[in-house]
Amino acid sequence: MTVTSMSMSYRKTTTPVFSEVDFTVPAGRLVPVLGSNGAGKTTLLKILCGLITPSAGSVTVQGEDVVRRPVAARAHLGVSLYPERSFYFRLTCTQNLRYYASLRDLYGARAKREIAGLLDRVGLEEFADTQFMRLSLGQRKRLGLARALLGSPSLLLLDEPTANLDTENVARFHEIIAEHADGGGSVLFSTHTEGDLEKTTDRFLRIAESRVLSLPKPEPEPTAASESTAEPMTLQEAQ
Numbered sequence: 001m002t003v004t005s006m007s008m009s010y011r012k013t014t015t016p017v018f019s020e021v022d023f024t025v026p027a028g029r030l031v032p033v034l035g036s037n038g039a040g041k042t043t044l045l046k047i048l049c050g051l052i053t054p055s056a057g058s059v060t061v062q063g064e065d066v067v068r069r070p071v072a073a074r075a076h077l078g079v080s081l082y083p084e085r086s087f088y089f090r091l092t093c094t095q096n097l098r099y100y101a102s103l104r105d106l107y108g109a110r111a112k113r114e115i116a117g118l119l120d121r122v123g124l125e126e127f128a129d130t131q132f133m134r135l136s137l138g139q140r141k142r143l144g145l146a147r148a149l150l151g152s153p154s155l156l157l158l159d160e161p162t163a164n165l166d167t168e169n170v171a172r173f174h175e176i177i178a179e180h181a182d183g184g185g186s187v188l189f190s191t192h193t194e195g196d197l198e199k200t201t202d203r204f205l206r207i208a209e210s211r212v213l214s215l216p217k218p219e220p221e222p223t224a225a226s227e228s229t230a231e232p233m234t235l236q237e238a239q
């Protein structure tokens with residue numbers, strides 16, 4: 001994905017959420033996006049998947065412009081936003097995924113197999129026939145991840161995917177995205193959790209003052225046993 005000179009304001013009179021932003025998400029990368037409340041993380045994800053049109057600049061995925069060629073671009077994207085409101089509340093997990101699979105031209109036995117595999121992968125196999133409205137927040141989040149993975153898109157855009165997850169499911173999430181990256185896919189995800197940086201690739205994005213900065217991942221704190229005298233860069237310094 002390539003973002004070029006992208007600017008966006010909700011209203012002409014207010015400070016822009018983004019001003020002339022440039023960055024790329026190379027294949028095989030896991031890219032966390034940090035930023036304080038209201039910095040623009042959800043807005044950025046909505047721009048990247050074409051739900052919000054930027055005031056200037058462009059966003060392309062696999063060479064397809066998300067504004068000019070939205071259908072072609074979205075075929076390469078798996079998206080989960082937060083809070084998750086786009087499932088049918090009275091349909092079961094399987095019924096919901098079957099519907100979304102059909103939007104990706106996945107039908108019949110192939111869809112059935114893929115949906116069962118994904119529910120198993122996110123740990124929701126025993127909730128396959130449970131209505132969406134009966135799921136907990138963490139279970140809804142995991143169903144959102146399963147839906148984003150349908151059809152194996154090359155880039156996942158995930159808004160706070162570890163919010164509401166217990167420790168076991170945070171670990172499962174990191175395993176799933178690491179597998180996705182091993183297969184050549186990439187993941188851009190927003191987070192408020194420093195622990196999410198540890199398991200990801202070398203750089204992260206930080207939104208501040210209408211800009212998106214690409215920063216090196218902070219080094220882990222040295223242990224008491226470490227003899228190193230090097231001063232590690234902390235997350236606060238990186239900010």
Ligand SMILES: Nc1ncnc2c1ncn2[C@@H]1O[C@H](COP(=O)(O)OP(=O)(O)OP(=O)(O)O)[C@@H](O)[C@H]1O
Binds near residue numbers: 039041044
């Ligand atoms: N629909 C909207 N209309 C006008 N302003 C909006 C709208 N949605 C968001 N904003 C504003 O845009 C800015 C960025 O909001 P956004 O939701 O993208 O932030 P965020 O980084 O995701 O925040 P959080 O960490 O709280 O989820 C905020 O100042 C917010 O008030």
